[in-house]
Amino acid sequence: MKLMEDRISQDAIIEDGEILKVGSFLNQQIDVPFISRCAEEFHRLFGGEGITRILTIEASGIGLACLCAVPFRVPVVFAKKSRSSNIAGEVYTSQVFSFTHGTEHRIMIPRQFLTSADRVLLIDDFLASGEALRGLDDLCRQAGACVVGAGVFVEKVYQGGGNRLREAGMRIESLARITAMSPEAGVTFG
């Protein structure tokens, strides 16, 4: 999506070669009219799939997922991160490893918010290692829900997670696909 690539080229800041700062439009400040146009693009791609629920992971994805849900007219559910292991039997849980922080955490959603009748669209801001999407997919599998696909705002293609998930059969649509980036050369899309 050219709109997203242009916005990244214009407003994102590259730090230390690996970190892309998008806080001015996609994180601490959310450019709502812009994200609504992204939502229309996801709706163009997935609107015919009978989506019943959008699933994301806290925290940065929640606002984006809510805006994406508007044209689909479906509820959003987000998986909470939890370090506690004593979770009651009324939730689905999965383990997710964060390469950014070098830690593993548990994600969970109450069983009542995801059922075998659901056709789920996963939404996340970034796709890098693919761990978040893999964990959300695991929660859906436990619930017997069908994962129709994933809509991602920014994919770091060179980290390989997206292609691993595609090879495993997940349909992933990314609005911007970054193949390389550095503070000197900027961002390369592919």
Added chain:
Amino acid sequence: MKLMEDRISQDAIIEDGEILKVGSFLNQQIDVPFISRCAEEFHRLFGGEGITRILTIEASGIGLACLCAVPFRVPVVFAKKSRSSNIAGEVYTSQVFSFTHGTEHRIMIPRQFLTSADRVLLIDDFLASGEALRGLDDLCRQAGACVVGAGVFVEKVYQGGGNRLREAGMRIESLARITAMSPEAGVTFG
């Protein structure tokens, strides 16, 4: 707003007399079409005020604030909570006391996301002690921004925060005003 009162009566769960669980439509699961109707109500109330930015506090308010921003066509900024005291001079900060958790924390937003040209609508899911809105108002005061008012989904009137802020001059519009609640008698609106 009768729609919100009816939804609370139907779907919220009262725990231990003081905690209102709204996770099925306002928190971990967000009923997006329902929240979009709430957003239209806030737009009816504040749409003529020349709002340039919507401000909220992480985490539970972010999705709601994004949906509220759709009819206003303005960006959302959220204040981050931070326990660290070594924050650079490029942010506005304020101290907020949480009566729920008995702790004090610092909230902050980068200066670039709030300016003296802004006319700000504050949005939050709950209003109880009023500490969150007071902290957000303080950030706006530091930036020289004008706080037009606050839109709140659920006000616990009996905790007094809303009326203290109104007496101090803040315009607050709450979609549901709870004057009493108990597991036995349920919720009373006023």
